[in-house]
Amino acid sequence: MAEMNTQEYWRWPEYRHTVLDKDWHNSKIITAGVDVGSVGSKAVVMLDGELYAYSAMRTGGVSEATAVKVMNWAIEETGLKLDDLHYVVGTGYGRVNVPFAKRTITEIACHARGAHYIYGPTVRTVLDIGGQDCKAIRCDERGKVLSFLMNDKCAAGTGRGLEVFADLVSVPIQDLGKVSLSVDEEPQPVSNTCVIFAKAESLALLRQGWPKERVAAAYHAAMADRIVDLLMRVGVEKDFVVTGGVAKNAGVIERVERLLSIKSLKPNIDPILAGSLGAALFAKALYEKQIGLR
Amino acid sequence: MQILQSFKNLLHRKHIIAKTWKNQNKRPVVGWNSTYTPEEIISAINALPIRILGSMDTTTTLADAYLPRNACSFARSTFDHALKGDYNYLDGFVTSNSCDNFGKTYDLWRHYTQIPYFHFINTPHTNTPKSSEFLYYELIRFKESLEKHFKTTITNKTLQTAIKTYNENRTFLKQVYNLRRKDPPLLSGVEALEIVLSSMLTTKQAHNKLLKQLLSEVTTRPDPPKPGVRLLITGSIMDTPDLLNITETVGGIAVTDDLCTGTRYFWNLVEANKDPLEAIAKRYINKIPSPFMHDSHRERFNHIKQLIKDYDVEAVIIFLLKFCDTHMFDAPLLTEELKAEGIPVLNIEYEHTRSGIAPIKTRIEAFIEMVKGVP
Numbered sequence: 001m002a003e004m005n006t007q008e009y010w011r012w013p014e015y016r017h018t019v020l021d022k023d024w025h026n027s028k029i030i031t032a033g034v035d036v037g038s039v040g041s042k043a044v045v046m047l048d049g050e051l052y053a054y055s056a057m058r059t060g061g062v063s064e065a066t067a068v069k070v071m072n073w074a075i076e077e078t079g080l081k082l083d084d085l086h087y088v089v090g091t092g093y094g095r096v097n098v099p100f101a102k103r104t105i106t107e108i109a110c111h112a113r114g115a116h117y118i119y120g121p122t123v124r125t126v127l128d129i130g131g132q133d134c135k136a137i138r139c140d141e142r143g144k145v146l147s148f149l150m151n152d153k154c155a156a157g158t159g160r161g162l163e164v165f166a167d168l169v170s171v172p173i174q175d176l177g178k179v180s181l182s183v184d185e186e187p188q189p190v191s192n193t194c195v196i197f198a199k200a201e202s203l204a205l206l207r208q209g210w211p212k213e214r215v216a217a218a219y220h221a222a223m224a225d226r227i228v229d230l231l232m233r234v235g236v237e238k239d240f241v242v243t244g245g246v247a248k249n250a251g252v253i254e255r256v257e258r259l260l261s262i263k264s265l266k267p268n269i270d271p272i273l274a275g276s277l278g279a280a281l282f283a284k285a286l287y288e289k290q291i292g293l294r
Numbered sequence: 295m296q297i298l299q300s301f302k303n304l305l306h307r308k309h310i311i312a313k314t315w316k317n318q319n320k321r322p323v324v325g326w327n328s329t330y331t332p333e334e335i336i337s338a339i340n341a342l343p344i345r346i347l348g349s350m351d352t353t354t355t356l357a358d359a360y361l362p363r364n365a366c367s368f369a370r371s372t373f374d375h376a377l378k379g380d381y382n383y384l385d386g387f388v389t390s391n392s393c394d395n396f397g398k399t400y401d402l403w404r405h406y407t408q409i410p411y412f413h414f415i416n417t418p419h420t421n422t423p424k425s426s427e428f429l430y431y432e433l434i435r436f437k438e439s440l441e442k443h444f445k446t447t448i449t450n451k452t453l454q455t456a457i458k459t460y461n462e463n464r465t466f467l468k469q470v471y472n473l474r475r476k477d478p479p480l481l482s483g484v485e486a487l488e489i490v491l492s493s494m495l496t497t498k499q500a501h502n503k504l505l506k507q508l509l510s511e512v513t514t515r516p517d518p519p520k521p522g523v524r525l526l527i528t529g530s531i532m533d534t535p536d537l538l539n540i541t542e543t544v545g546g547i548a549v550t551d552d553l554c555t556g557t558r559y560f561w562n563l564v565e566a567n568k569d570p571l572e573a574i575a576k577r578y579i580n581k582i583p584s585p586f587m588h589d590s591h592r593e594r595f596n597h598i599k600q601l602i603k604d605y606d607v608e609a610v611i612i613f614l615l616k617f618c619d620t621h622m623f624d625a626p627l628l629t630e631e632l633k634a635e636g637i638p639v640l641n642i643e644y645e646h647t648r649s650g651i652a653p654i655k656t657r658i659e660a661f662i663e664m665v666k667g668v669p
Contacts, residue, residue, distance in 0.1 A: 093652060107656070107660075108664075144667065148664070282668060282669060286669050294669075
């Protein structure tokens, strides 16, 4: 039997990386953060509070297994073993499913803390756009959460919605944002209350003969509307930053910036790691407390 | 503590307990759903008034076939129980036009259930001298309707007896709430909710006995709740402990509330009066208002702020049932007012089912972390 080899447009690349050319044997405190999200799982290892290694992959059906897998992948080329990690904090929807974590902290606190690490102490508003939800977080100069809002159950305006859309228009998910920005004139946004309705509406537009760029623009505009609604309710103060996987989609971010008349800071570290970075930083503080350094 | 199990039992075995009471006493059981139902009058005919409660662990397939999508899911849940036959043992059903969902599902209950007696109390939506008078006449109509259907007479004496028992229960419940002022409180939010809910599911005489025992034993309880972030809970009807259970497993502890299944149910007494019906009318029109009352939020907000002071509250959670419009209109005003006074507020919109429980838990947990601080 012959099988068709279909491209999975929705599939984003999974990756691991060792950042620091350092020997972990010389570091005092080795901590890790594992962020088991609804779509993606991320693991970060820090040496004395500096980013050392990380990995990101899709969350599988069994969160515990994904947590182990993503952590082991992050340390794969470092020579580190799970037992070498002094303290691990779990975060994300699957935070209670990280078997080797000593403690769990919500992704809201972790994203604020991680954004503080990535973008610095001037951050006051963090927008985290994850796989299945979207959070607007206000924080202070230490990365401490002052207030936050989360979207309701629906996944419109999130990464999962983009995956569904990439599949619909047959554009690789990494290129979607750029494609959506290639229109001369911005069309009316599609329905922004439900992924399935938005997809149905986009499909109708394609059938009407709209080019996929224009439909992509309408879809991204709807996501931006929904995200801005959330941000307006929590109130946006500079500096404004975006974390989570969708931070890499310029089509969403540029539209959000346009609607808010505010630019977001650009990251030097992959913003999908913000949650796991925050968790690893909390792990360091907790370990210091445990051994009496704090 | 054994006595706490008694309250829990009353709640979790409510149908069996009501049916047993009915068989043993050969007297009617009358369901009600709005805290603007004067139970005293029902109790005066030696009937058992019980509050209609829903559940969060069942789907509402039957009710969904009849109700509009924007009906609140509490009304949906209770109507579903009625359609399933869980409330078939009721001899009567009484409601008032407190919120639209109660007012309108009354008609559906009346049409689709076999309950033999129905009565609708027209509760005024403003607190003016004339509305108190209007409610008084509504209560006379209610009394006469009960007398006619259940072939009995309600005398001033039986009413005064009922008022006394009810006031006693309210006073005891206030004393129970006082135990929560301590840090850590002597009762968890879940336990306190079970105590108040159970008071609506048995005779007040029986409940008063249990409360007396609780009050004498609880001060030396060997297993007090763990300390946590001290919370005031407000919002829509909370007829199951599910949400407080979540709240108290992530580091919060509910120490008081502004709920119609909490302080708003028992806070106000019926004052002494020669005419008991007039006294009852005044109590219900002057009580801490539910948000369906117009031009009334000032009074309710003041009640909340007083509780925050008295119970040493650190933060407030507003639990809003999906499509509970009266509370939803008040929520932004309350949030703004409390935040201006430096009190952190979390708004949670939820369905009266298990759906969305995981994100709700994350929000509450993140809120507790925010108030308490993480390392």
